[in-house]
Amino acid sequence: MNAPNTNMPPARAQVAIAGAGPAGAACAALLARAGVDVVLLDAQRFPRFKACGEFMSPQCVPLLEQLGAAQALRRAGARELRGMELFGHGRRARGRFVDIGRARAPVDYGWALRREVFDAQLVEHARRCGAQVFEGWRVCALERGADGSVKGLHLRGPGGARRSLAASWTIGADGLRSKVASELGVQREDRGLRRIALTTRYRGVDTRSLAQAHFFEGGYFALAPVDQGLVSVNLVLFEELYRSSGLERDALFESWVQRLPAVREALGAGERVDPLRGLGPLARTTTQQTFDGAALVGDACGYVDPLTGEGIFFALHGAASLAPALLDALGAGRTDRGVLAPYLRERQREIAPRARLCRWLAFALARPTPARLLLALLESRSGLADLAVSLSADYARPAELLRPSVWLRAWSGGASA
Ligand SMILES: Cc1cc2nc3c(=O)[nH]c(=O)nc-3n(C[C@H](O)[C@H](O)[C@H](O)COP(=O)(O)OP(=O)(O)OC[C@H]3O[C@@H](n4cnc5c(N)ncnc54)[C@H](O)[C@@H]3O)c2cc1C
Numbered sequence: 001m002n003a004p005n006t007n008m009p010p011a012r013a014q015v016a017i018a019g020a021g022p023a024g025a026a027c028a029a030l031l032a033r034a035g036v037d038v039v040l041l042d043a044q045r046f047p048r049f050k051a052c053g054e055f056m057s058p059q060c061v062p063l064l065e066q067l068g069a070a071q072a073l074r075r076a077g078a079r080e081l082r083g084m085e086l087f088g089h090g091r092r093a094r095g096r097f098v099d100i101g102r103a104r105a106p107v108d109y110g111w112a113l114r115r116e117v118f119d120a121q122l123v124e125h126a127r128r129c130g131a132q133v134f135e136g137w138r139v140c141a142l143e144r145g146a147d148g149s150v151k152g153l154h155l156r157g158p159g160g161a162r163r164s165l166a167a168s169w170t171i172g173a174d175g176l177r178s179k180v181a182s183e184l185g186v187q188r189e190d191r192g193l194r195r196i197a198l199t200t201r202y203r204g205v206d207t208r209s210l211a212q213a214h215f216f217e218g219g220y221f222a223l224a225p226v227d228q229g230l231v232s233v234n235l236v237l238f239e240e241l242y243r244s245s246g247l248e249r250d251a252l253f254e255s256w257v258q259r260l261p262a263v264r265e266a267l268g269a270g271e272r273v274d275p276l277r278g279l280g281p282l283a284r285t286t287t288q289q290t291f292d293g294a295a296l297v298g299d300a301c302g303y304v305d306p307l308t309g310e311g312i313f314f315a316l317h318g319a320a321s322l323a324p325a326l327l328d329a330l331g332a333g334r335t336d337r338g339v340l341a342p343y344l345r346e347r348q349r350e351i352a353p354r355a356r357l358c359r360w361l362a363f364a365l366a367r368p369t370p371a372r373l374l375l376a377l378l379e380s381r382s383g384l385a386d387l388a389v390s391l392s393a394d395y396a397r398p399a400e401l402l403r404p405s406v407w408l409r410a411w412s413g414g415a416s417a
Pocket of ligand 1 (some may be wrong): 022041279282299310332
């Protein structure tokens with residue numbers, strides 16, 4: 001039975017989770033539902049802003065159904081996006097979410113919802129499932145045993161309150177700048193990922209229920225219509241392009257809007273309703289994700305380029321594979337990292353190949369020659385555009401691309417085999 005939630009985290013829990021974004025909240029919900037005494041902590045209070053394109057790939061929908069949160073998200077206004085339009089270098093292609101080879105699309109849409117709504121709903125869901133949630137509590141350090149194993153967290157809370165929380169398992173779900181990963185000494189800079197993102201929202205922009213990506217040399221714009229008639233707009237730039245411009249954030253954003261006719265046209269009809277927020281450089285990775293007494297999940301493991309909009313899927317999928325491994329560990333009374341091997345295998349199988357493909361695409365599409373070739377091909381062959389868009393939808397593994405029949409079908413207009 002879980003202890004009542006006073007405003008002070010308890011001194012002990014079976015599992016302590018740092019960070020209540022999608023990775024942490026989903027993991028907490030799954031564990032609490034299975035009867036585990038789990039404490040979920042976040043430095044911020046919900047609803048809180050999170051820089052994001054706010055698009056969830058179609059494979060997030062069944063994961064959220066399994067979590068039991070889908071109905072609440074529908075009620076909260078999650079918008080169904082039926083595909084993606086790709087623009088750049090004078091080309092325009094449109095792809096839908098379709099079956100790829102043997103992989104069947106679970107639904108033919110992805111969801112888009114403001115992150116302050118989505119994340120707050122997931123935290124509430126974790127609470128309903130029985131997790132003890134503490135907002136406004138920041139992880140400052142890890143509690144370590146004499147053998148180096150992780151034994152819990154040191155926290156700082158409202159008004160400077162301090163607390164130590166001992167746990168059999170400590171989970172770092174604290175995002176891109178993970179304190180847990182940094183304390184474990186496994187965070188590295190990934191120079192290939194140095195990007196700056198500028199994020200805002202517009203009202204009065206019609207994208208016809210499609211996400212949009214606009215590519216140019218050194219970056220891209222991503223547009224996604226979310227709830228309440230708003231459109232989330234992200235400008236992502238290679239860091240050197242951002243720094244060399246010498247412009248203030250707003251002037252830089254506006255200059256790129258004006259330089260790209262399709263973006264100018266799309267946003268010209270609307271009105272910017274949120275401040276422009278900057279984030280970056282986005283360049284973290286980790287060398288290890290499981291430890292004696294601890295694990296990392298979601299962005300805490302390392303960042304992925306926002307290009308294909310898969311970070312939320314990686315967070316939810318990571319939680320869905322970590323939770324059963326933790327249940328087995330708790331059942332067996334084990335806290336050695338070896339017991340989390342199934343979680344690492346699942347990461348290797350489902351996340352690593354997608355992150356590699358996304359990285360390759362981001363690299364190619366930011367360079368004029370490959371971008372021109374690729375976009376011309378996608379414009380001329382709708383089946384290839386469907387294939388490209390569906391690959392970012394997370395229900396097909398990139399290995400499906402090794403099947404010649406997939407390419408033949410896509411070339412002749414379809415994508416499944
Ligand atoms: C510009 C941009 C656009 C993106 N667009 C998309 C998109 O369209 N679709 C998509 O799927 N993904 C997108 N992503 C990626 C996506 O936002 C992340 O992958 C996702 O939020 C990861 O979830 P998470 O739970 O791991 O981390 P987060 O959502 O970052 O949550 C981490 C939580 O940890 C808390 N925290 C941090 N430090 C501490 C601490 N010391 N103590 C306690 N709590 C702490 C934070 O307050 C936060 O609530 C985008 C990212 C960026 C930057």
